[in-house]
Amino acid sequence: MGYNIDNFRRIREEYKEKYKKAEADADVRRRELWSKISGLRALDRALSDTGPRLLNAVLGKSNESFEKVKRDVERLNYERNLLLATYGYPADYSDPRYECELCRDSGYVDGEMCECMKLRLRMAGYESAGIAKLMEHQTFDNFRLDYYKTNPRSYENMSYVLKTMKEYAAKFDPYSSQNLLLLGGTGLGKTHLSTALTRALVDRGFDVVYTGAIGMLADFERNRFGNSAGSESGYDIDRYYACDLLIIDDLGAEVSNQFTVSTIYNVLNSRISTGLPTVISTNLNQNELNSRYWDRITSRILGEFRPLVFLGSDVRKLKLTE
Ligand SMILES: Nc1ncnc2c1ncn2[C@@H]1O[C@H](COP(=O)(O)OP(=O)(O)OP(=O)(O)O)[C@@H](O)[C@H]1O
Ligand SMILES: [Mg+2]
Ligand SMILES: [Zn+2]
Incomplete structure (x- = not known):
């Protein structure tokens, strides 16, 4: 571990x-x-x-x-x-x-x-995993399925997604767990469940890095100019390659250029060849993924990742009317 x-x-x-x-x-x-x-x-x-x-x-x-x-x-x-x-x-x-x-x-x-030191270690784990602020509000336990009840298909689907992610957390093993691709529109709970997964795995003692695609690429950008010490998230980029689980949230939010595309390719390719799992979430649909990234990446992503599709109505909006 x-x-x-x-x-x-x-x-x-x-x-x-x-x-x-x-x-x-x-x-x-x-x-x-x-x-x-x-x-x-x-x-x-x-x-x-x-x-x-x-x-x-x-x-x-x-x-x-x-x-x-x-x-x-x-x-x-x-x-x-x-x-x-x-x-x-x-x-x-x-x-x-x-x-x-x-x-x-x-x-x-x-x-x-002592319990006090265990708690301190866990908090430090959340911080270095990058979810210290998010984690208070986003757990498996407070992920509500009734938001998806307006449509039976999305309710059934999201029950499956939640169950799959919980099982993934419970059985996680960096040497055998698969890659996940969380697909779906805005406000459907992708970030929520990614944070919940991070937290559950940090609690089990795994070294997890949760990062937005933009933040990760900014770290690589800085590193390219020989300034890794000032990394925005405090990570040196080696951790993106070596951590037990890398969670890249909001792939597709970053600017698309040759540097960002090849960086993403390198990280995913390296983790796939060392057998370490990655979880990606994105707002893009399959066509958008195809047109945005080289075929090299999309064929990797589509081939090596298990897709989990998020369906329903924007929970951010639903919460406003509560
Ligand atoms: N099933 C749910 N139960 C409780 N809260 C939820 C649920 N789904 C989403 N939320 C809350 O709604 C807000 C938006 O969800 P989240 O950020 O996870 O969406 P997202 O799929 O990541 O959207 P985006 O694609 O815009 O990043 C968050 O505050 C999240 O905690
Ligand atoms: Mg999100
Ligand atoms: Zn103590």
């Missing part, structure tokens, strides 16, 4: 920094208390000495009993709390304040990744 290892490394570093910061901030507050409350520093030192004392008692390396040291800890804590209260501070004033109390910002609980 092409799990996005860069995100993982970056987030692990983030957690280390978060932990360090919580400890450093606590230290600042502790010093503040020491400067204001006389006798507190000595108490804190006595308290931190109890750690080694407890250990020695357990190991039988000291004359003190474990019980005795424990009683000392309780007494010292009691005195400390009382002293802080006298000065109007809460007892936990100088404790580290972690963002997540469960893992104390380590990212792990008993050797298992």
Whole structure:
């Protein structure tokens, strides 16, 4: 699985920094208390000495009993709390304040990744897949079939499309999943289902790139002039070739010239020969596809992609009248 290892490394570093910061901030507050409350520093030192004392008692390396040291800890804590209260501070004033109390910002609980870190990784996955903004509103779960009910044929058809895309997400495997071609007019849910697919696969740990045809071509354009560092979407173009699933939305919205056509051809051709799947969505019908792209591309597209046709009335308009 092409799990996005860069995100993982970056987030692990983030957690280390978060932990360090919580400890450093606590230290600042502790010093503040020491400067204001006389006798507190000595108490804190006595308290931190109890750690080694407890250990020695357990190991039988000291004359003190474990019980005795424990009683000392309780007494010292009691005195400390009382002293802080006298000065109007809460007892936990100088404790580290972690963002997540469960893992104390380590990212792990008993050797298992903490939920907070899983969530962070997923969010980073959405961001690097390019759907962070879209994903909140476009999932499989909120894709409604009743919009297509005005026409029995489109309802039946869209039920099939939804079922097929869900199954595609559930069974996805970069080494065996097929290419999909989402065809259909404006506002029928192509982008919605592409985003939902991206999200479902990112959740399963796959490295997915969702991109508009225009954005992808802009990246290649920049790269052509030796300036990949400033890539609009933050990707270096290698990811278009290497990701587990590439989703190119709105093919046909880009200007058509020799550069754009040959770039699209190269990307598709390379992914087909390495066996990595691609999902394309387009507003163009078959004739328009033919006239717009070289035969080389259209024969590739038509030959290697499974078509899914979106039918119905523009959902954007239907939503306006709700
Ligand atoms: N079946 C549906 N259930 C709920 N919302 C939908 C559905 N279909 C489309 N939408 C919503 O309608 C709007 C338009 O849909 P979408 O962007 O997916 O259309 P599209 O087929 O990509 O159109 P275009 O070809 O213009 O890009 C979006 O806000 C989308 O979330
Ligand atoms: Mg769209
Ligand atoms: Zn946590």
